Amino acid sequence: MKILKRILLALLLIITILVVYNYPKLNIVSGYASKNLASTNFIANRLYSDIVESDNAMDLIELAEMESADEKSVITSVFGLMDRETVCREGLGCVLINDEYDKTQKLLKPNRSRLENELPFPYGNNGKLDTVFANIDYEKLNAAVSGAFQNYEVQKTRTVLVTYKGHIIAEDYIEGFSKETPILGWSMTKSVLATLYGILEYQNKINVHEYKPFKELDLTGLTGKDPRDFIPLDSFLRMSSGLAWDEDYASISDVTKMLFLEEDMTKSQVQTDYNSKEPNLWNYSSGTSNLLSGILRKQFKTHQEYLDFPYTALIDKIGMHSMLIETDMSGNYVGSSYGWANTRDWAKFGILHLNKGNWNGEQLFSPEWIAYITKVTPNSEGTYGAHWWLNAEGKYPDVPRDLYSANGFQGQRVFIIPSKDLVIVRTGLAGGDAFDANTFLKGVVEAIE
Structure with missing residues (x-):
């Protein structure tokens, strides 16, 4: 009996450690599932059942369950924990929200216009031209395209x-x-x-080479000279600004916190460290792209x-x-x-x-x-x-x-x-x-x- 109790206690300890370690990840998992379900249904008009079985059928994400859904919102959770809600807005797409978000607020939306003409693709939407080019081997071309669809379970x-x-x-x-x-x-x-x-x-x-956006962003909250003030827009476009960023989607990282937790994604990159020793180091960063959206x-x-x-x-x-x-x-x-x-x-x-x-x-x-x-x-x-x-x-x-x-x-x-x-x-x-x-x-x- 003593051995059995020790084994049970050990298992309980292991389970507790796993829960404590992985609990924060459930927020990201549930958030991804909610956002992807809502956007794919609202924008692409695809069925929730199909999205669950295909798009969300990924490691960890498949653990999330849909608690409720309609045409403009989705709530998901993982094992009944970490409810995350996504709401959809006309012209703005869908957004993963927090408890402070006011769903009744009146939002601006982009003014859209439609190009009206009788032209075929690409300059219009009136079908396509059935052009045959003498220098194209269509048999080879069709074989290449068909090859991209073969073995769907792998290539997808x-x-x-x-x-x-x-x-x-x-x-x-x-x-x-x-x-x-x-x-x-x-x-x-x-x-x-x-x-x-x-x-x-x-x-x-x-001018992408001369424009240094940090000088006018007023995002840092710092007083005095900010060492990032000299960074040109060119460096942001090239992902070589010297700003630290962790683009790891398998953990709680800079990018997952930004996409699934932040209210203002343009500020995530501003909150990271600046590498003064290697300011031109190339570092792929979704945070930089959203900072650019804020600069825009x-x-x-x-x-x-x-x-x-x-x-x-x-x-x-x-x-x-x-x-x-x-x-x-x-x-x-x-x-x-x-x-x-x-x-x-x-x-x-x-x-x-x-x-x-x-x-x-x-x-x-x-x-x-x-x-x-x-x-x-x-x-x-x-x-x-x-x-x-x-x-x-x-x-x-x-x-x-x-x-x-x-x-x-x-x-x-x-x-x-x-x-x-x-x-x-x-x-x-x-x-x-x-x-x-x-x-x-x-x-x-x-x-x-």
Whole structure:
């Protein structure tokens, strides 16, 4: 009996330690589940049951259970603990809220406009041209696209679209998804945010090399000289500001606290340490992107102007009418992570860059902006420019080195290959080694003779 009691006491101690250690994580787990359920249902109009079985079927996240849900709110918990609620707002998307959030408040929303014309993709939404190019091996192309969808349990590809010289030459979707289905781009939103700065610079409103935003942000609460005052906007766009950040999604880290706990996500990066010994060290940071969203807000006199700008200057101007960028509790765009658009609209974003900022005759940003965002950031091993990912050192060895891309969690991608006049969009639920991007891209490139 003594041995049995000791064993039981030991098990109880182990369970207690595990509960105490993991209890704070339940807040993040429940928060992720609630936010993802609400946004995917509200924005993409997908069934809660499908979201639970697919999008939220991840380690730990699958432990969360939906306590209640309707068309505009979701409450989840883990084992009945850590209730987290997400509410959805017209024009602003969904937001994970805290106890202080006033759900009855009247909120501003972006003014949207719709591009009305009879043009086909990409300059309009009147279908697509069935163009046949003599220099394309369509059999090879279709094989490459089909390969991206094979072995779904591993690759988990949902949509693929390939454009050549602005024409759709291949397009496919799994069951339940179509050309109308909005897809969460996750960190592809960072590249959208960067483009807004390219537009501002083209309008002569900022200079990314000379503008030092900390001097006017008044976010730090410090008195006297702030050592961060000298950091140019360029360093923030290149993720080399010297500001500390922990981009670890498997623990309670800077990024998970920001996305699932903070009321104002633009301030999270401000609260971290500054590395005066290695100020130019490259360090990927979603906190930096949301700080940039806060800096963007400072460029406008009113909140309404800030809310309107991404749509009037970029999104609606190029007909990305399915796109929506969600805001946090304080009304800031979550520029690090929460941009939604259907696959064709993500492709339009890529085509705008392939055309060096020219959209059907109108220049939205300088052609030189492409050279800027694709210039290798020091210490990034040739993989990063200015809020865009690069292939400068052959991350994809069988693909042209001039490839650059907007990358998001779980393999969301907008690939741009200027030397081949290609824009390729792939979305899904798996990235990294699970989805062999190099083989897929190689197949598409080799189809262009």
